[in-house]
Amino acid sequence: MNRSLLSKQINKELIDELKNNTQVLLSFLQNQNDGTIVYALEKLGKLENGYSKEPLLSLLNNQNENIRTLSIKNLAKIGDVSLLPTFVKYARLDESTEVRRESVSAVxxxxxxxxxxxxxxxxxxxxxxxxMQAIRGLLVFSQREEVKNELKKLIDHPNELIKEVINKEVNGIQYKSNNSQKHDEFPFSLKNTVVHGDVQKILKHVPDESIHLTFTS
Structure with a gap:
C-alpha cells in the first residue's frame, strides 16, 4: 500500500487512539504488514504516557530492522529509565547498525x-x-571531569567527524579554513567532469576543499 493510501487509513484520530490504548495498539501491530507498521511508527509523535511501552517492546525481535529501529526510537520518547537495560541490550547485540545507533541514542x-x-x-x-551517539549522550554531562577525560581520549580518533566534534565540544577548537573560496564555489575545471582512474591518484590533483560533504542525523 502506498503512503497516500496509508495516510487516509492511518489518520490523526487512529494515531491518537493507538497512543492512548495499549490493547488497540497491540492488536493493530499484530494484524498489519511491515509497511503499515513502519508508517504508523513514524507517525506516533510524542508519547507522554506509558501506554505504548509494552506493544513497542513486543516489536524488538521483529525481523525488519526498520521496525526495530523505530520501536527503539519511540520507546526513547517515553523517557522511562527502566528501559535502560533494554536499550543497552540492543545497542550491544543487534546486528543492524541503525538499530544499534538508535539504541545508543535512546540511552x-x-x-x-x-x-x-x-x-x-x-x-x-x-x-x-x-x-557519535555516545558522544552526544555524554555531552550533557561534559562538565564532569571523568566524562570530559573520556571524551578527550577520542581526539586522535581515526574518524575525522568524531575528531572535529571532540575538538569543538570538548576543547573549544573549531575548524577554520585557510581557503578564501566560498563554501558553494569550486574550481570551474571540475564542473560536470567525469574522471576515469584510480581515486587516490586522481584526488592528488584535486585542490583542497573542492569537495564538501554534509552530514545529517
Missing part, C-alpha cells in the same frame, strides 16, 4: 546519570555512528 536521551558508564563503553565501539 543518551534518558539524560540520566545511570547511563554514563554505558555511554563511555560505546565510545570504544568500532562503528563511528554508534560512537
Amino acid at each position: 543518551g536521551r534518558l539524560r540520566n546519570e545511570k547511563a554514563i558508564p554505558v555511554l563511555i563503553e560505546f565510545l570504544k565501539d568500532n562503528d563511528p555512528k554508534v560512537v
